[in-house]
Amino acid sequence: AQSVTQLDSQVPVFEEAPVELRCNYSSSVSVYLFWYVQYPNQGLQLLLKYLSGSTLVKGINGFEAEFNKSQTSFHLRKPSVHISDTAEYFCAVSARTGNQFYFGTGTSLTVIP
Amino acid sequence: DTAVSQTPKYLVTQMGNDKSIKCEQNLGHDTMYWYKQDSKKFLKIMFSYNNKELIINETVPNRFSPKSPDKAHLNLHINSLELGDSAVYFCASSLQGRKSYEQYFGPGTRLTVT
Numbered sequence: 001a002q003s004v005t006q007l008d009s010q011v012p013v014f015e016e017a018p019v020e021l022r023c024n025y026s027s028s029v030s031v032y033l034f035w036y037v038q039y040p041n042q043g044l045q046l047l048l049k050y051l052s053g054s055t056l057v058k059g060i061n062g063f064e065a066e067f068n069k070s071q072t073s074f075h076l077r078k079p080s081v082h083i084s085d086t087a088e089y090f091c092a093v094s095a096r097t098g099n100q101f102y103f104g105t106g107t108s109l110t111v112i113p
Numbered sequence: 114d115t116a117v118s119q120t121p122k123y124l125v126t127q128m129g130n131d132k133s134i135k136c137e138q139n140l141g142h143d144t145m146y147w148y149k150q151d152s153k154k155f156l157k158i159m160f161s162y163n164n165k166e167l168i169i170n171e172t173v174p175n176r177f178s179p180k181s182p183d184k185a186h187l188n189l190h191i192n193s194l195e196l197g198d199s200a201v202y203f204c205a206s207s208l209q210g211r212k213s214y215e216q217y218f219g220p221g222t223r224l225t226v227t
Contacts, residue, residue, distance in 0.1 A: 032214055038154075043117075043203060043218040088154055094214055100169055101146075101216060103156040 002027040002093045006104035013081055014112050021076040021107045023091030030096045033074040035065055038088040038106075047089075050074060061085070086111045116140050117219035119204050125225045126194055134189045134222045136204030144168075145187035146205040146216065147179060156203070162187055163209060191224075199226045 007022040025031065032051055036044040048059025055067040065076045074091060091104040117138045126132055138145065146169070147159040161169035162181040176192040191198060204219040 034215060036218075041221075043220045044205075045218070046215055049215055090156065100158060100161070106154045106156075108154075 002029075002031060002095060002102045004091050004093050004102050004104035006089075006091055006107050008107050009105065010108045010110070012110045012112055015083055016080045018079050019077065019081050019085075019109065021089050021091075021109065023074045023076065023104060025072050025074065025091070025093045027072075027093060027095065031093045032096060033065075033067060034092040034094075034101075035059065035063070035074070035076050036090045036092060036103075037061075038090065040087070044090065047076070081109075081111045083111050083113060085109060117204055117206055117217050119202075119219040119222050121222060122220065123223050123225075125227065127227055128194055128196060130194050131190070131192045132194060132224070133191070134202055134204075134224075136187045136189070136219060138185055138204075138206040138217070138219075140206060140208070140217060142206035142208045142217070143184050144207045144209050145181065145184075146207075147187065147189050148203040148205065150201040150203060150221070152200070160187075160189075194224075194226045196226050199224055 003026045005024045013019045034049045035047040037047050038044050047063050048057050050057045050067045058064045063078050089107045092101045094101050120135045144163045146161045149157050159173050160179040165181045178190045181187045201221045201223050203221050205216040207216045
């Protein structure tokens, strides 16, 4: 089975500052990796995904993530955050041969004006 | 166009009642899921159906019963509701057999049991 650890439950950051949300995964097989965002009182929306190829993945709203196989990490970054980025962010992993997602416990990003 | 829709959006009911939540997707996906999100935002998979066949059935009380009349619909029926069932329930769908496996989520149903 797979598992995901999101190391920070809450991340406050000032507007226009850079941010990194950390995600580490555990798996004995090859995986796909995802970041989802959940705005208040809404469902989850896909930010970006890593399937194969380039380890630097660009997503929507200026976010990007880097897959690091040796460190089993998939950290999410944005060089300059906006107030509208305030949301809950979830990292998820699935085995390439499976159909089940394993979600992390989420990181609450709060952007301070 | 709504990709994954759920009804109702809010559901307030008393302990002991039976209720259903409906989910529909118009993406042509063949796999659908139910998740429960608790007050701490933790997402837990409950069930998954592929082409109307149950493929994931996590440790969930027997009071919860999913039903998939066709590939586009997955409903969740809950018997004898308890206070601990209060949560947000999300439906999701995906297309197996493709390389992406990404899941598309509905807006959620906030269930409050009093």
